[in-house]
Amino acid sequence: MDLKAFYDQHGAEVDAAVARVLSSGWYILGKEVEAFEAAFASELDLGTAAGVGNGTDALMLALRGLGVGPGDRVATVSHTAVATVAAVELIGAVPIFVDIDPIFFTLSPQSLARCVESVDGIKAVVAVHLYGQPADMAGILDVCRPRGIWVVEDCAQAHGARIGATTVGGIGDSASFSFYPTKNLGAFGDGGAVSARNPSVIETVRCLRQYGWRERYISDVPGYNSRLDELQASILNVKLGYLAEGNKRRRAIAARYQTGLSGLNLVLPQEAPGTTHVYHQYVVRHPERDRIAAELRSVGIGTNIHYPVPVHLQPAYRGRLAADPDGLLATEAAAREVLSLPMYPELEDKAVDRVIEAVRSVV
Numbered sequence: 001m002d003l004k005a006f007y008d009q010h011g012a013e014v015d016a017a018v019a020r021v022l023s024s025g026w027y028i029l030g031k032e033v034e035a036f037e038a039a040f041a042s043e044l045d046l047g048t049a050a051g052v053g054n055g056t057d058a059l060m061l062a063l064r065g066l067g068v069g070p071g072d073r074v075a076t077v078s079h080t081a082v083a084t085v086a087a088v089e090l091i092g093a094v095p096i097f098v099d100i101d102p103i104f105f106t107l108s109p110q111s112l113a114r115c116v117e118s119v120d121g122i123k124a125v126v127a128v129h130l131y132g133q134p135a136d137m138a139g140i141l142d143v144c145r146p147r148g149i150w151v152v153e154d155c156a157q158a159h160g161a162r163i164g165a166t167t168v169g170g171i172g173d174s175a176s177f178s179f180y181p182t183k184n185l186g187a188f189g190d191g192g193a194v195s196a197r198n199p200s201v202i203e204t205v206r207c208l209r210q211y212g213w214r215e216r217y218i219s220d221v222p223g224y225n226s227r228l229d230e231l232q233a234s235i236l237n238v239k240l241g242y243l244a245e246g247n248k249r250r251r252a253i254a255a256r257y258q259t260g261l262s263g264l265n266l267v268l269p270q271e272a273p274g275t276t277h278v279y280h281q282y283v284v285r286h287p288e289r290d291r292i293a294a295e296l297r298s299v300g301i302g303t304n305i306h307y308p309v310p311v312h313l314q315p316a317y318r319g320r321l322a323a324d325p326d327g328l329l330a331t332e333a334a335a336r337e338v339l340s341l342p343m344y345p346e347l348e349d350k351a352v353d354r355v356i357e358a359v360r361s362v363v
């Protein structure tokens with residue numbers, strides 16, 4: 001993707017926001033952060049939100065805000081950014097790996113049901129809305145609600161995605177967002193947010209994000225340092241105004257790919273009924289994924305693999321964490337076959353058509 005494209009189009013607005021912060025003399029957790037928290041929560045109908053340092057911290061704090069902590073078991077997927085699993089371990093909790101749905105790439109409620117039967121005392125589930133596709137929240141809540149298991153949404157790749165009329169992040173008990181520059185809503189540095197409908201969850205997060213302080217210099221609980229800075233918040237305040245338009249353009253690019261790539265021996269992404277996918281990534285599947293990626297590279301088209309090795313098979317995690325007793329077959333198959341094609345709002349139709357033409361000739 002071209003990370004500078006947004007600045008090329010909207011540089012004057014960004015420069016004005018940055019200048020306002022630089023001349024204000026206040027650089028961390030101030031008016032820009034407060035304004036962003038309110039606008040973000042209101043625009044996406046998330047209840048209350050708190051800005052934090054990055055998406056990994058956001059997930060860690062979304063769990064801590066619900067009282068999940070050391071020794072607690074947290075079920076989540078292995079087909080995700082490693083950050084999802086790292087966040088669980090950062091609070092001393094123990095990840096349990098759940099398989100994914102083979103079509104939508106998100107957490108499988110059937111696999112989750114097997115995990116809660118085979119592993120005692122799962123306290124929370126982290127559902128990742130991967131690639132911008134909402135996870136099956138109804139299926140996940142059906143498993144979790146009767147058992148009193150918390151449901152946390154990892155929305156790092158899905159700002160503005162919806163199930164029916166409800167935006168993701170507003171469905172579970174708490175949610176985390178990343179504003180890493182490549183995200184659908186990205187800062188020009190690191191940033192993240194936690195949201196929850198219950199304001200007391202966010203009150204806890206606000207306390208934990210700054211040393212456990214409720215009152216300055218007095219730590220009520222042992223906390224962290226994970227603050228959103230004013231410069232990033234001021235840029236996010238500008239970029240939030242373009243989120244809906246950016247997501248709309250991503251969906252238009254996906255529709256163009258969908259038409260242009262139909263009829264090939266290539267599995268195209270599907271949208272779960274009733275959901276609004278926001279195409280953080282446009283991910284196709286093919287058994288010869290590596291050959292296709294290499295041939296596209298040779299004609300100047302960059303692709304990526306999200307993700308080449310599932311978390312449970314990576315050296316840091318291999319063999320030491322429990323998983324669905326039936327195995328993680330859909331996860332392992334996806335890792336062998338997925339390929340992400342170019343996708344960002346500023347990508348022009350003629351570039352999309354060039355990708356389509358090249359993919360058609362190599363597949």
Ligand SMILES: Cc1ncc(COP(=O)(O)O)c(C=O)c1O
Nearest residue numbers: 054055056081083084156178180
């Ligand atoms: C699904 C998912 N969760 C969590 C994160 C972590 O976000 P960050 O890189 O801002 O810590 C990311 C981003 O890489 C992600 O894609």
